Amino acid sequence: MIGMGNERPGNRPGLRRILIGAALAACLLPALASGTIRAAAPGPAAAGGAEGVAPVIRRVLNNGLTVLVKPNSANDVVAVKLFLRMGAFYEPPQQRGVSIMMQKLLTRGTTSRDARQLDEAVESLGASIRAGLEGDDYGSVTLTTTVAGLEESLAVFLDAIQHPTFPESELVKERQMTLDRLSASGDQPTTSAYVNYLRLFYGDLPYGTTPADYARVIAGLTREDLLNWYRKVYIPNNMVLSIAGRVDPAQLLARLEKTLGGLAAGAPLRPVEPTAPRIEQDRATVLVRPTQASFIILGYPAPELRSADRPAMELLHWILGGSGMGSRLFTRLRDERGLAYSVSTGYVPNEGPSQLFAFMATAPANLEAAKAGLIAEFQRMRDEPVTAAELESAKKAVRGSYLVQHESNAAQGDFLGRYELLGLGYRYDEQYPDRIDRVTAPDIQRVARQYLTHYTLSVVGPEPGKE
């Protein structure tokens, strides 16, 4: 069941999977045919730790660059990932989208290698380097390699992040491709529903930026814009570098100190517009499209990434719609009442204003009943505490899911680096299960009452009465 459960609540990948599931589950048989008992996850971690995993080593270089090393000899994959604050949350309003193009161009040429030479240098080692944005608060550059290929591929990685040239010819091509892609984003109704929802929820704030907004900016971006933004973002005090795998920490740290220790620190990045006005009423937007199904997204404000309320909201999300077939929305709206063939929730905790949303795909004739049913289930979270059994199951499922999600070196490095960059500290990753365990049913009800106030609703589907 694509897009349901098996994701740690609040993860961005969870959001992505929900939308993906909605878009494609109808055609792809593996998704269509899946029946699930609680699309959740395995039980609590056993007391004994895994073999071959040493504690995390954290080193802050003099210029502010933070390095995290997690030695792990379970296999031969080495995952290197650089995290940097960037994205719409940090971009000047007239430059929203510059991080997209900067990341796209980062690996298309350095002072000593053109795009083809970069490709070949990495390919010939069987390694891969990717630069990208992860949501609106930060971006990353990832090197995936092996123990044997680490030394050489790390040299290419360090070249790409330190000496990109953003060639004009590459910019011209990449800009046109990106504009074509952005202009086609409305072709998928689930995408339209989510874009319209975010715009209505956030208005002109960074998180509400639409593909059309990005296109307007990107059409006018110059090489100079990319270079200027690069100089502000790629500074050591805006970087966290995580490495997980069978590595020699002392040797690796010495090398990084030598290559990256000389970078000059710069002015710390600050969010342009960190807060949002309070939402004072329910709001709705409808886009009429000649689709067979109606697509609904309905959401509410939710705790930010660093909020103490976040663990309670993650469990609320899990119980309401994050846990697949065992969730309340699935059981009540799909299973008991047949109001939707797909229903789930997504919690997206940002650095700034955040939100929890439900997604439904339903036969158009059921639209009004489905909307009312959704709203009633959110209301019930305010009206009564979750049961002891619900809470217990959700905690076990979240803990189990945590374990499954930490199996690979790439995932281990990813969690550490992300939490460190976002100000929670890398230890947040290991503390996470305990934070979840301490949440009580009254905590969840309090958080529901505080945050689930006025809804924001987006619908894409046929005109009522014309389906």
Added chain:
Amino acid sequence: MIGMGNERPGNRPGLRRILIGAALAACLLPALASGTIRAAAPGPAAAGGAEGVAPVIRRVLNNGLTVLVKPNSANDVVAVKLFLRMGAFYEPPQQRGVSIMMQKLLTRGTTSRDARQLDEAVESLGASIRAGLEGDDYGSVTLTTTVAGLEESLAVFLDAIQHPTFPESELVKERQMTLDRLSASGDQPTTSAYVNYLRLFYGDLPYGTTPADYARVIAGLTREDLLNWYRKVYIPNNMVLSIAGRVDPAQLLARLEKTLGGLAAGAPLRPVEPTAPRIEQDRATVLVRPTQASFIILGYPAPELRSADRPAMELLHWILGGSGMGSRLFTRLRDERGLAYSVSTGYVPNEGPSQLFAFMATAPANLEAAKAGLIAEFQRMRDEPVTAAELESAKKAVRGSYLVQHESNAAQGDFLGRYELLGLGYRYDEQYPDRIDRVTAPDIQRVARQYLTHYTLSVVGPEPGKE
């Protein structure tokens, strides 16, 4: 870059990711902003094996059930997966779709637990059980749990696979949901393009079954149909059970022998229509839709899963379009000529007739040039051998990708069980890198000449001249 590379060629998940990427990359920033140097994978496996991994144990019970155990103490996750032949390739033509509903209902009630009790039994352990179809040749039931939760959750898993009741009330609900979902499958243009392509490619063969075909059958399915099909499919000589994780093989095998050893064998499943008529000409289908982009799928016949030509085709696929930004299609059509903002290939080796396809999303004005460019690149694979450098890089990338894909216990168990069920034997998984290594450039050209004969083309987009 969602949907590009980082998948072992020929994997079904690769196909899924390609379509997902096409559908959603336009909106989701993490995808949009990713720049990649060869979205490939790390280098060749180091000589030393990973710690804590013992050899695979294979045991065939007297009734024909094959059990594979891969002890691995790297972490606390235990992955249990049952594989069974089923799906359109094995279904009687008038019953195509019965496997979909059987799998959906499998976990909705047993002789001793109703749906709610099954959910709760698994939830309270923090485990998960999923039943589903994986393509058209086989299906699976997966238990994800921990070392501590294995004993109890395995009991629920064994109950679900041995004693399902397919309750009438659950069937009525699930059937309606499935029909709603199938009727909405055309709402996403990428889905439509692929469905139309498969129908044109396969005609009335099982792999060409459309959502509308499935809907016609599913609308009339009874509980008796599901029970009858279950009795034919869930027989021990149609089962491979794989278990990966920190387990005691002797104890586990004794338990499985005791619980599953008594099942009675039945008649082996045979494909209904195992071969396809030879394709004698190029074919095309166009669906006019008011989209901003044009979506193209163009494909050719390709070696079947057990064909000796498969490794050569996997490398051809990798070099042509499976490796992301380093691939020929990406470099030539997107990078050099700007003809598509998304382009990649997918190779889908089935038990029966198989195919290799390219997917492109392009501005409608570029449609004709994009089509011609695609066809020319397939032709070039026939006309000239790949270069030594291309072949070397592709081999390294496929080997590296293999390593990354085997990091988790779930993935390890998945590969073993799938190859065993599909007649390649579980050892095929460990032999795979060497099979890839033995492919030569003339092998690839020979395979190109033999298979890439007449194309099948599907386009969804605006009317020419009206974009």
